[in-house]
Amino acid sequence: MTTSDIEFDRQHIWHPYTSMLTPLPAYKVESAKDCTLNLEGGSQLVDGMSSWWAVIHGYRNPRLDAVAHNQIDKMSHVMFGGITHQPAIDLAKRLIDLTPAALERVFIADSGSVSVEVAIKMALQFWLAQERTEKHRLLTIKGGYHGDTFKAMSVCDPVNGMHHLFSKAINSQLFADAPTLTPDDEWTEDAGDQLKRWFEQFHSELAAVILEPIVQGAGGMRFYHPAYLKLIRNLCNDYDVLLIADEIATGFGRTGKLFACEHADITPDILCVGKALTGGYMTLAATLTTKNVAETIGQGPGGGALMHGPTFMGNPLACAVAAESLAIIAEGHWQQQVHNIEKQLRKELLPLAQYESVKEARVFGAIGVLEMHEPIKVAEAQKRFIELGVWIRPFGRLLYIMPPYVITAEELRQLTYAMKDYAEN
Structure with missing residues (x-):
């Protein structure tokens, strides 16, 4: 975004659960594909939130794109x-x-x-x-x-x-x-x-x-x-x-x-x-x-x-x-996809309960959660996550991910590494 666009957004657009007086930063997404959000400026982020738990098949899914185009006609x-x-x-x-x-x-x-x-x-x-x-x-x-x-x-x-x-x-x-x-x-x-x-x-x-x-x-x-x-x-x-x-x-x-x-x-x-x-x-x-x-x-x-x-x-x-x-x-592919996600989350997230900052680590299906002892400073956390190439949106004391089912093991590892990084620091 240009400086004027950033300022316009900050002054006029009300984003969810944030103050118009001291709004949380908003990052401009130019496009998205599969499990990746492409920001203006070139940053690519693995999406751990499925856009609030909804994008289970990934962005620009060819089948869904085709149906949408056909219906618009x-x-x-x-x-x-x-x-x-x-x-x-x-x-x-x-x-x-x-x-x-x-x-x-x-x-x-x-x-x-x-x-x-x-x-x-x-x-x-x-x-x-x-x-x-x-x-x-x-x-x-x-x-x-x-x-x-x-x-x-x-x-x-x-x-x-x-x-x-x-x-x-x-x-x-x-x-x-x-x-x-x-x-x-x-x-x-x-x-x-x-x-x-x-x-x-x-x-x-x-x-x-x-x-x-x-x-x-x-x-x-x-x-x-x-x-x-x-x-x-x-x-x-x-x-x-x-x-x-x-x-x-x-x-x-x-x-x-x-x-x-x-x-x-x-x-x-x-x-x-x-x-x-x-x-x-x-x-x-x-x-x-x-x-x-x-x-x-x-x-x-x-x-x-x-x-x-x-x-x-x-x-x-x-x-x-x-x-x-x-x-x-x-078609049922989600069953193996969710099983694989759960298995990897259990392996990579549950051990993070040992960190002093973490109250509890828990996993259920394609949901991974770190509950921290202290409230998370969202703006600071998201800045660090973007530096690590991931998109994670915490709230309260909860650092969690609910990724798209089509996520690869490598992409999921990026998300869990970022959560580990936060827990360590």
Whole structure:
């Protein structure tokens, strides 16, 4: 960027989670290919973030590029009210094929946060249609993150999450303690005692439980025991409560299973997906639910319509790319790719727990995390990472990577070396 461009960006463009008074530096990317970001000036960076966990097939994937070009020649967008089109039909078919059998109704949203809003509306309208208006609250677990819109914020961690500034403006939901047992721990029956008590006490007013299965992402990059998720599914069944699984970050292979719910062998009543849905090409998400939930809502007030309809819902361009992204997923190469990434991360990251600066090192699927004892100075860290030829975006005390599935062993080694360099200094 020229000096004037840098100054214009700093003064006028509001980047995510940064102050307009003292903004974090922004680096200009001119192009990207496979797992590499090419900066203005010639620097090449191995991308450890998959552009916030979405670009699983790499940048400029030939198949996704071809589908996008082909779709633009037909139409980039038409409204979805009263109109349908082949890309939406193809996408819905692939989603239904890939997700658990019971999930056969698809709402195509335009972002992850919106898919969570839609899921919550589904849950509330499900009970409203049965004239059970007392069931209007949500239960979740501490340490979670579900998006930046207001209803989604209401189920994000209320104390340590990003949205505590809005506590007086959002609905009060119920928060159980975050799970303490990891997937590597031995399950103990008393681990779910508090959760059982909460169901006993509040089930009559609970519309749904919403959580990130197995992996809590932006709320802290924590991994918890699958038995906890299975317990929640059973409690929801016993107490007549819906279960919403937010798989926006974990869906499509990131944890080593196609969906993280598979680690506990459970099916939610409502499933949210996004991020990797289009291979990171553009914004798109979806909320899937069961025939029972959809048809119950259909018998409710307001003509049975689900009260949501974004302008860019079912965008043909995004749907076409997403359908092809899921076609790549369906071929199954991601399984070996994620296995290889996990194996290498365990070998190269877990030993870094020995450093004094590191509180804990953890790996799950294609996710590698160093939790530091002290908060990371993001601007300083990113400057050093760029010098080392990598792009890693830490937050809080967390230094983590979620690379594209197509990353090579050498590229991944560059990322883990950079994390080692940070831990040493």
